[in-house]
Amino acid sequence: MLWGYEPNSVSHIHPHQVRSGQETCGSNYICCRHSHSHTLFANLNPSAILFSLPKIEDMVTFKITRVESAPIDGQKPGTSGLRKKVKVFTQPHYLHNFVQSTFNALSAEKVKGSTLVVSGDGRYYSKDAIQIIIKMSAANGVRRVWVGQNGLLSTPAVSAVVRERVGADGSKANGAFILTASHNPGGPNEDFGIKYNMENGGPAPEGITDKIYENTKTIKEYLIAEDLPEVDISAIGISNFSGPEGQFDVEVFDAASDYVKLMKLLIKLLCYCFRSIFDFQLIQKLLTSPQFTFCYDALSGVAGAYAKRIFVEELGAKESSLLNCIPKEDFGGGHPDPNLTYAKELVSRMGLGKNPNSDPPEFGAAADGDADRNMILGKRFFVTPSDSVAIIAANAVQAIPYFSSDLKGVARSMPTSAALDVVANHLNLKFFEVPTGWKFFGNLMDAGLCSICGEESFGTGSDHIREKDGIWAVLAWLSILAYKNKDNLNGGELVTVEDIVKQHWATFGRHYYTRYDYENVDAGAAKELMAYLVKMQSSLGEVNKIIKGVRSDVSNVANADEFEYKDPVDGSISKHQGIRYLFEDGSRLVFRLSGTGSEGATIRLYIEQYEKDPSKTGRDSQEALAPLVEVALKLSKMQEFTGRTAPTVIT
Ligand SMILES: O=P([O-])(O)O[C@H]1O[C@H](COP(=O)(O)O)[C@@H](O)[C@H](O)[C@H]1O
Ligand SMILES: [Mg+2]
Incomplete structure (x- = not known):
């Protein structure tokens, strides 16, 4: 050729x-x-x-070596892959066992001749891990590996690349190893992670992750091309090698330009027309208007590799609007989790938190380490992720070209507030409530049932890919702002983020919402607390007595259960997906153990209360929810079980 x-x-x-x-x-x-x-x-x-x-x-040329190994405990993938301390990952055979177990779970015939994407958020140990995975891919008969330059690709970019990229020889990717621990800190003493995504660009379903885990418990050997030279992943180009089963290539490509182009190309492929997903011209008008000010914080994660290209170069934002946009192996020593506690610099720049800026920008947003999460802020105003997805859905058809012909349906994870349900009902849209974990949305999207979905855990996205997409969420909000302000940019009064949210509450009612996180709690104590809450569900009379003893103004629990989900597409059943206490007035308490931590346990407590009366939707959410919070803490005996008097994070 x-x-x-x-x-x-x-x-x-x-x-x-x-x-x-x-x-x-x-x-x-x-x-x-x-x-x-x-x-x-x-x-x-x-x-x-x-x-x-x-x-x-x-x-x-390279040879294949079979290396004897043995099972290592604790390799069960969590909500989104295997996340552990770097010190755990760097133990002999640890990463190798997991990668080989994944290849074995996919089956040799699928692996042989395949094209794999291998990249991540660039956290500490990524570069070594990429070389190991390249060598193991070669030995397992993979035909080619695609790597983002310097090993960087955001999680949404990996999904886009798997779905849309076509290699120089016409090849398409069959799957991806994404190297990230998402919002967990990075560095030699912090976290590393790995997960496998399938041919649809979405996380492997439970059927596969269960198989991977089973394989890690019986593994006896792995295959590796030890003599394959290190590939220079800092330079764009293709390296060719020859092994016992034929040719093996590694292609390093520019991560950011591919993402931007693929996002634009996608709509052409799907709609045979020349619109982009977003109206970049309209957003550009907003971002370059002297009336509008903008700030984006990548928290030193991989989002920085895209932010400059998209917000500054494509859309005309000022370079000074970018905060922490140089990706760092240790995220600058920070915790790359876009919430009110960890995105401190952005929070104060937006006029919130401890040292509020006196002249905050109109719009602010942050991303997590791998750029799939987002936090949206207005001037001195926080948008809860549950409201964010509801507002995007309510405005999508008018404001976002990708959805102009209609929404196929919407979905949220169970602990996410019911704000989206109200919009779905109002717009007569198909609606789904799924367990926590983006993989559950993928099936709905593949079946054409869902266009927009979101989670309380700062995840929002659409069926343009099969991961949540932090930059997409920002562009969606900018689109709504640009649409609402298209006639105001010549001196008129700006419709602000706060105006949009308050208008939404006035139309649909408000779901007061807060989440309490108890991070790094003793795992045994956390399990006992959850077991106690399940046990209490069988005596609601007792539960209501406790509640009335704590706060007589809180309504009774009408129902309590553990959330169970039957996938409407493949019929698979997921049990024990969170403990729910459902109140007569529609309020909810939900308790779950996080599936994304690397050490100990994190208890998440989700508290929600619906207010339909427009004259009562403007209260401070912590104040409005104080009675329910008190009930939740007493009912669960939080302090007794965990020894904690306060949560580590409140959002
Ligand atoms: O960590 P990420 O950004 O990949 O996010 C992952 O975990 C979140 C939950 O986290 P937890 O189990 O800790 O509540 C999920 O909502 C999300 O779908 C999943 O992709
Ligand atoms: Mg993430």
Whole structure:
């Protein structure tokens, strides 16, 4: 096969590996700069020189080694993959066992000849992990591995790449290893993580993650190409190798430009028209208006790799509107979780928290380490994630071109407030309540049942990919603001984030909502607390007596259960997905153990109360919910079980 590159795209020299589509020069090989095949072929200059692929005998060859191993405890993937301390991951065979168990769960015939994406949020240990996974992929018969430059790809970008990218030779990805522990801190003493995403770009379903876990308990050996040279993942280009089963390639590509292009291209593929998902021109007008001010905090996570390209270069925001937008291995020592506690700098810049800025911007947002979560803030105003998804759904058809023809349906996770339910009801939309974990939305989307979904845990997204998407959520909010202000940008009064939220409450009522997190609690104590709450569910008379003893103004519990979900698409059943106490007036208490921590246990307590009367929707949420909070803490004996007098995080 013959193919070529523009001569001016030559970027650097690699003496060790053959990089395809490259001009050979003595013993060195010159690499070419390109982002992906669409650009490559679209830009192909007729005068470009055509090169033949390197001959097998020129390629670096590798052998396959079978390394004896044994099961290591505790490799059960959580809500979103395996997340542990770096010190755990760097134990001999630890990562290898998990990767081999994943290959075995997928089956050899699916792995052989496949194309895998391997990248992540760039946290400490990622670079070593990528080299290990490349070597194990080669040994397991994978045909090619795609890596974002420097090993960086946000979780939503991985999903987009798996679904939409076409390699220079027409190849498509079959799956991905995403290396992240999301919102957990990074560094030698902090967390690392790995999860596998399937061909649809979404997280592996429980059927696969259960198999992976079973395999980790019986593993005896793994395969690795120990002599495969390290691949330079800082340089864009393709490295070719030859193994016992044939050719193996590693392609390093520009993570950000691919994401931006794929997002734009997607709509063309789906709709055969030339609109982008968002109306970039309209958003640009808003972002460049002197009346509007903007701030984006990537919390030193991988979102920074996209923020400059999208917000500054594409949409005209000022560079000074970006905070912590250089990705760092240890997230600058911070906790890359976009909430009111951990996104301190943004929170104070937005006029909230301890040292509030006196002149805050109109709009602020933050992302987590792997850029799938988002927090949306207005001037001195916090938007709860449960309200955020409801507001996006209520405005999507008018404000976001991707949805202009209609919404197929909407969905939320169980602990997320019912604000979205009210919108769905009002707009007569299909509605689904699923367990916590983005993978549950994927089935609905693949079946064409859901367009927009969201979670209280700062996750919002749509069926453009199969992961939640932090930058998408920001663009969705900017679209709504741009749409509502399209006639106000020449001196008129701006419709603010706060106005939009308050208008929403006036129309649909307000779900007062708060979440209390008790992080790093003793795992045994957390289990006992949950067991106690389940036991109490069988004596509601007793529960109501306790409640009335604590607060006579709180209504009775009408129903209590553990949430169970039957997937409407594949019929699979997920049990024990959170403990619910449902009150007569529609209020809810939900208790769950986090599935994303790496040590001890995190208890999450979700508290919700619906207020329909528009004259009562403007209260401070902590104040409005104080009676229910008191009830929840006493009913669960939180302090008795955990020894904690206060939560670590309140949102
Ligand atoms: O950690 P992420 O951003 O990948 O997010 C992951 O975990 C969240 C829950 O976390 P927990 O179990 O701690 O409540 C889920 O809502 C989310 O769908 C999942 O992708
Ligand atoms: Mg995340």
